[in-house]
């Protein structure tokens with residue numbers, strides 16, 4: 001159960017690629033200790049949401065914000081977001097597990 005201010009907050013997020021809007025107003029609050037699963041049909045924008053949270057350079061945020069501990073992530077580089085404790089793990093990382101020793 002979460003208490004107080006959310007750790008991760010997405011507020012009215014509109015984002016896309018090459019002028020095509022993909023995310024059309026996403027809102028999400030994740031509090032301390034909560035585990036959330038985002039489910040949706042293929043092409044509904046789950047991966048795009050993760051890409052935008054992590055600052056993938058191909059995606060443009062048109063409106064809204066992504067806040068970690070109340071501070072916007074949007075002006076941060078991907079490595080700065082990672083340092084702030086945001087991490088995106090790909091579905092097929094297990095394929096590489098025998099080779100990864102970081």
Ligand SMILES: Nc1ncnc2c1ncn2[C@@H]1O[C@H](COP(=O)(O)OP(=O)(O)O)[C@@H](O)[C@H]1O
Pocket residue numbers: 017022040041042043044045046047048049058
């Ligand atoms: N790099 C990209 N270039 C162009 N369109 C993209 C790109 N990534 C995703 N899209 C489009 O954004 C929409 C959402 O895709 P995606 O976020 O991958 O959905 P999901 O992960 O929910 O299956 C789809 O219409 C997809 O074609």
Ligand SMILES: [Mg+2]
Pocket residue numbers: 046047048
């Ligand atoms: Mg996906």
